[in-house]
Structure formats: structure tokens, C-alpha cells
Amino acid sequence: MWLLLVCGVLFSSPVWSEQGRYGRRGQDVDYERAKIDNRLHGLNNSIEEQFDRVKEMQHYWETVIQPTRRKYMIYQKYLMHMVDKLAPLCDGSKEHFSCDTHGSQCISNILVCDGTPDCRNGYDEDPEVCVVYTPAGTILEANLRGDDDCTKRKPTLFRVVITGTHRISWMPSRVHVAASILLLTQKGEKPSLDTLATTGYYSFAKKQLVLLPAEDDRLGVVCTFDGHTDALCTARIVHEATLDTCLKFYLVKRKPGEPSKFDPVEKHEHQTHHQKKDKHKKHDKEHSSHADAHAHHHKDLGDKEHDEHHGDKATLHEGKSKHGQHVKRSHD
Numbered sequence: 001m002w003l004l005l006v007c008g009v010l011f012s013s014p015v016w017s018e019q020g021r022y023g024r025r026g027q028d029v030d031y032e033r034a035k036i037d038n039r040l041h042g043l044n045n046s047i048e049e050q051f052d053r054v055k056e057m058q059h060y061w062e063t064v065i066q067p068t069r070r071k072y073m074i075y076q077k078y079l080m081h082m083v084d085k086l087a088p089l090c091d092g093s094k095e096h097f098s099c100d101t102h103g104s105q106c107i108s109n110i111l112v113c114d115g116t117p118d119c120r121n122g123y124d125e126d127p128e129v130c131v132v133y134t135p136a137g138t139i140l141e142a143n144l145r146g147d148d149d150c151t152k153r154k155p156t157l158f159r160v161v162i163t164g165t166h167r168i169s170w171m172p173s174r175v176h177v178a179a180s181i182l183l184l185t186q187k188g189e190k191p192s193l194d195t196l197a198t199t200g201y202y203s204f205a206k207k208q209l210v211l212l213p214a215e216d217d218r219l220g221v222v223c224t225f226d227g228h229t230d231a232l233c234t235a236r237i238v239h240e241a242t243l244d245t246c247l248k249f250y251l252v253k254r255k256p257g258e259p260s261k262f263d264p265v266e267k268h269e270h271q272t273h274h275q276k277k278d279k280h281k282k283h284d285k286e287h288s289s290h291a292d293a294h295a296h297h298h299k300d301l302g303d304k305e306h307d308e309h310h311g312d313k314a315t316l317h318e319g320k321s322k323h324g325q326h327v328k329r330s331h332d
Helices: 002-012 014-086 262-331
Strands: 096-098 106-108 139-143 157-168 171-187 190-203 208-211 219-224 232-239 245-253
Touching (some): 171 208
Antiparallel strands (some): 096 106, 139 157, 139 245, 157 171, 190 208, 208 219
């Protein structure tokens, strides 16, 4: 009984009622809200940290991983190229193109980059395969010793300039090229520059530039790229009849604006050419003046002879007339 009475007093107390209904519950709500705010703040900080880490990783990928990866990919391709050279694919035939590194399928070289996939994986029409390493404007140069037993000029500098390219519809696997070969020869103290015009073709399957003989010695040029870079190619001067190599060297692609040992010689040749041209112009002008004077002289002489001729003719006519009159008087 007393217990029930005490409980009734406590429940009816306004202080207890306020704390029970609002005070403690309000404290609980504020506490939970503070906990949520702290968690949200922590998550926000974590997201910002993760975002910064992603940016750092992206920077590291672009500045370190990607260049290194590209470097190792090139190195891997180079190793595969060396392996292919040691263990040729397609039974070692140079007239066949391997569709993969395992040599599981080979096709004819003339089917490569012809616009129709012939490999099961389409590798023969891959954009990386169908790249022309020697487009128009390409300049390839080499420094030579000038004492070879192959060429008659024995040049010290050798340059190939691709002056034009075109593809024929019925043979798209080859790009026909027009080229100039510049040979710098040291004759005593004075260098000599010779230019030979020639034609040839570029083979997609072999990554090879072939220039046909430009002179009667029947020496051609074959330059093979390794398939991984167009910066240089292995050049061979070969005999047309047997394809035997008589001189081997590297041709390096010259970058636009890059200085060359040909430059001073070409400048000298250019100046000499213009001097000769000016000299010829002067000679032609003098010859023309002499011809005009000669023609004028003959014209004056012709006019004089013409006048003399007509004068003699008139005198003769007058003489004949007088002679006729004299004969008539005699008869009379």
C-alpha cells in the first residue's frame, strides 16, 4: 500500500515528468545527431583522402608506369623480333607473312594490306602493319667510309629522298615510290655531289624499301625496317641479277630541320648552279645581240645589193633602148 502511494507521488511529480518526457529523450536525440554528424564528417574526409590518392595514382601512372610500360612493350617486341630471326616462322620463307607469333597461319606477302583480311585474326590488315615507313618527303642518310669495293664512286655520304608515292589498285600490297639518291664523294680537297633518279616500291609484309638500279652498274638498294621503329633501316646495296650484297650499312631517318653534312655541299652546288645559269643567260644574251647585229648587217647589205641590182638592170634596159633606136635610124 505504501509502495503504491510512493509510486503515485513520483509519477505525478512535474520534475520527473519533464525529464522523462523531454530531458532525457532530447539528450538522446542530440547525441545520435552528433554521432551521425561525426560519421558524415569522417566519411567526407575519407572520400577526400581517397580522391587525393586516386589523383596521385593517376599522376604516377601517367608519369612513371605508362612510359615504363611503353618502353618494356617496345623491348618485348624487339625480343620477339630477335626470336623470330633466330627461329624463322612460316618455314623460313621470305615470301610468306606470319599471322601471329606462333606461326600457326601464314599467307602470301601479296595478300598483306590489300584491303581484305586473309588471316583468321585479321592481323594482315592491322593498322600497325599497314603503315608506310617511307612516305613522300622521307630523307634517309648514312655516313660511309668512302673506300668500299662495291660502288664506282665510293661515297662518304649516302642520302635517299622519297619524292613521291602511289598505290596501284591491282597491287595494293606494295606502294610504288619515286626517289632521288644523292652521293657525296670526296675527290681530293673538293667534294663532288651526284644525284641519281630512280623508282622502286615499299613492301608492307617485309617492311622493306626497294630501289631499282639507277645506272648501268645494275646496283639496287634494299632497306629493311625491323617493324618496331621507322627511325632507321638496314640498307644493302645488291647486284640486280643475283641479289648478292656488296655493301651493308644503316640508313637513319633525318628529322625536319635537322642539320646534315650534305647542307654546305648542297649550298655550294646551288650557288654554282645559279652562277652557271647566270653565265649561260649572259652568253645567250650576247649571242642574241650578235645575231641581231649580224642580221641587221645582212639586211643592209641585201638592200644595197638590191639597189645596185635594180640600178644595173635599169642601165641595161636603157642601153637596149638606145641600141634599138640606133638600129632603126640605120634602116631608115
